[in-house]
Amino acid sequence: MMKYLKLHTIFIKQDLKKLMEYKVDFLLGAVGFVLTQAVQILCLGIIFAAIPALCYTENGVVVDSWTFHEVLFIYGFSLIPKGIDHLLFDNLWGLGYWIVDKGDFDKYLTRPVNSWFYVLCEKFCVDAFGDLIVGIALIIYSLCAMPSDIAGAINWLRVIPVLVVMPFAIMIFTSIKTATAAISFWTKRSGHITHMCYMTNEFAKYPTKIYNTVVKTLITYILPFALTAYYPAIYILRGESFWSLPVTIFVSLTLFGISQLIWHRGISAYESAGS
Amino acid sequence: MDSNNIMIQVKDLRKEFKKAVKEPGLKGSFKALFSPKYEVVKAVDGISFDVHRGEIIGFIGPNGAGKSTVIKMLTGILTPTSGECRIDGRIPTKNRKEYVKEIGVVFGQRTQLWWDLALRETYMVLKEIYEIPDDKYQARMTFLNEVLELDGFITSPVRTLSLGQRMRADIAAALLHDPKVLFLDEPTIGLDVVVKDSIRKAIQKISAESGTTVILTTHDLEDIELLCERIVMVDKGKKVFDGDLSELKRRFGQMRELNFELKNIDDSEKLCYKDDFNFSDDDLTLDIKGTSVNVRFNSDTVSVEDMLSYTLKRVHVKDINVKDADIEEIIRRLYLGGGMLSD
Numbered sequence: 163m164m165k166y167l168k169l170h171t172i173f174i175k176q177d178l179k180k181l182m183e184y185k186v187d188f189l190l191g192a193v194g195f196v197l198t199q200a201v202q203i204l205c206l207g208i209i210f211a212a213i214p215a216l217c218y219t220e221n222g223v224v225v226d227s228w229t230f231h232e233v234l235f236i237y238g239f240s241l242i243p244k245g246i247d248h249l250l251f252d253n254l255w256g257l258g259y260w261i262v263d264k265g266d267f268d269k270y271l272t273r274p275v276n277s278w279f280y281v282l283c284e285k286f287c288v289d290a291f292g293d294l295i296v297g298i299a300l301i302i303y304s305l306c307a308m309p310s311d312i313a314g315a316i317n318w319l320r321v322i323p324v325l326v327v328m329p330f331a332i333m334i335f336t337s338i339k340t341a342t343a344a345i346s347f348w349t350k351r352s353g354h355i356t357h358m359c360y361m362t363n364e365f366a367k368y369p370t371k372i373y374n375t376v377v378k379t380l381i382t383y384i385l386p387f388a389l390t391a392y393y394p395a396i397y398i399l400r401g402e403s404f405w406s407l408p409v410t411i412f413v414s415l416t417l418f419g420i421s422q423l424i425w426h427r428g429i430s431a432y433e434s435a436g437s
Numbered sequence: 438m439d440s441n442n443i444m445i446q447v448k449d450l451r452k453e454f455k456k457a458v459k460e461p462g463l464k465g466s467f468k469a470l471f472s473p474k475y476e477v478v479k480a481v482d483g484i485s486f487d488v489h490r491g492e493i494i495g496f497i498g499p500n501g502a503g504k505s506t507v508i509k510m511l512t513g514i515l516t517p518t519s520g521e522c523r524i525d526g527r528i529p530t531k532n533r534k535e536y537v538k539e540i541g542v543v544f545g546q547r548t549q550l551w552w553d554l555a556l557r558e559t560y561m562v563l564k565e566i567y568e569i570p571d572d573k574y575q576a577r578m579t580f581l582n583e584v585l586e587l588d589g590f591i592t593s594p595v596r597t598l599s600l601g602q603r604m605r606a607d608i609a610a611a612l613l614h615d616p617k618v619l620f621l622d623e624p625t626i627g628l629d630v631v632v633k634d635s636i637r638k639a640i641q642k643i644s645a646e647s648g649t650t651v652i653l654t655t656h657d658l659e660d661i662e663l664l665c666e667r668i669v670m671v672d673k674g675k676k677v678f679d680g681d682l683s684e685l686k687r688r689f690g691q692m693r694e695l696n697f698e699l700k701n702i703d704d705s706e707k708l709c710y711k712d713d714f715n716f717s718d719d720d721l722t723l724d725i726k727g728t729s730v731n732v733r734f735n736s737d738t739v740s741v742e743d744m745l746s747y748t749l750k751r752v753h754v755k756d757i758n759v760k761d762a763d764i765e766e767i768i769r770r771l772y773l774g775g776g777m778l779s780d
Binding site for chain 2: 169265269272273275276431
């Protein structure tokens with residue numbers, strides 16, 4: 163394990179150095195990301211300017227509702243596990259898009275390290291600072307701007323179990339990326355499958371209850387991004403859905419197991435490329 | 438044969454690839470989407486051979502013969518469909534992490550170095566990966582530096598290296614952990630004569646000093662002539678020759694070359710080797726450019742003496758010489774001849 167940490171540190175240093183070299187590239191990427199987020203948040207702002215709160219109704223009766231600031235908090239929170247996964251484990255995207263297709267996966271198999279770890283630790287994606295900065299800013303802003311009766315009701319001790327579960331939430335992203343990227347061992351390219359699955363995390367930025375059963379089931383159990391965003395966020399805000407925390411650990415470990423199985427099967431099926 | 442002395446053992450190794458068969462055009466693509474048809478391509482079709490400790494063997498064959506597929510199975514990249522290969526008693530795909538510590542791999546077409554790292558840092562990363570102790574690392578670096586002359590560019594990022602520098606850097610990277618076996622897949626491809634020469638010398642020196650077993654694939658016949666003690670030739674996934682260079686020449690080297698200048702340019706019509714001696718197409722090539730004539734022929738079919746006297750009787754020549762078969766000619770004939778030469 164120490165070996166992998168050391169390796170990862172070397173590559174992190176390297177990518178930070180690269181960041182200094184390609185400043186413009188980084189800045190453009192960061193500006194692009196901030197703009198995308200800004201537009202989404204602006205849309206939220208516009209919607210909430212017209213309505214007092216986001217409500218979920220059953221038979222015309224309001225069952226649950228969220229204020230603008232609560233939605234903003236959930237949105238901001240969702241960017242944290244996503245951002246950390248993006249920061250540390252971004253290289254999996256390359257696997258599905260070109261590494262396997264071009265036969266470049268060869269080099270990961272000729273070194274005495276776990277091929278999956280090796281792929282993961284080879285890249286440190288500084289672009290992810292965009293997600294993290296926007297996420298943290300939104301969390302801080304939403305908490306400060308919240309009406310004092312809501313903010314005052316938050317029990318800050320709830321942050322502790324959420325922090326404990328955080329690594330498992332991050333692993334949900336990593337495992338889904340791993341499993342879908344490993345499909346490329348059979349199909350040569352699977353980047354678009356990864357992209358499709360990954361994009362469902364967009365649903366998880368908003369209260370899960372507002373969706374119909376299909377979407378709700380999808381993002382809670384199948385591609386369980388809701389466990390990385392809405393559930394822990396609403397637990398911090400209101401103390402609701404504590405059940406989701408142990409479920410996150412269980413689901414995350416299961417997904418991890420499945421993704422490793424697909425990965426190892428995939429390696430035996432890997433066909434390299436002609437040279 | 439002393440079994441302790443065998444480094445690599447390959448037994449009836451096979452690798453099949455499933456290839457999707459598609460009819461041409463958009464319609465074909467749709468058909469393939471809904472009812473895909475596959476055909477099985479036998480890339481490696483039952484190859485067996487042994488390699489001794491410390492041997493340098495040349496693994497040759499035309500493009501698409503299955504050379505790289507064999508190398509990739511030996512290095513643990515591909516899983517064989519059937520058959521077995523053992524390197525120093527180990528099976529590459531079983532316990533891969535332990536196995537690859539014993540081998541070094543260089544793919545000439547594709548670098549294994551990190552594009553943006555300075556070369557020195559690349560070696561630091563490899564030191565971590567292979568868990569090489571400091572003193573051993575220092576000694577090894579000094580040795581590789583001396584053999585491959587890395588000093589001039591060791592602080593440059595890999596992306597700025599020339600092809601020759603990069604290849605030397607790649608070879609050093611594959612040897613840092615002092616592997617028992619070194620796999621070189623086309624290590625001299627695209628290099629100039631001087632660099633080729635220095636790389637060949639380095640390979641010889643490394644093999645001699647560290648006792649490394651070397652398996653080399655190449656299309657460069659000089660590589661074979663200068664480096665390889667033994668040659669294994671494959672074609673269409675099968676082994677067609679296994680032996681040393683002199684045996685190759687003895688078995689397939691019946692080709693001789695006759696070169697001369699005609700005194701009279703019109704004389705060329707008088708030379709009808711093919712009809713007069715009943716040569717087959719494979720056994721004779723006649724090349725006449727102005728007054729200079731080049732004849733390659735199989736000396737098993739017609740002796741050199743007969744050819745000479747036939748030529749001298751019919752035409753006046755200025756200058757004549759007979760050349761022994763060179764390896765290039767032999768390889769060309771073997772490649773064209775294909776599977777029928779299997780032993």
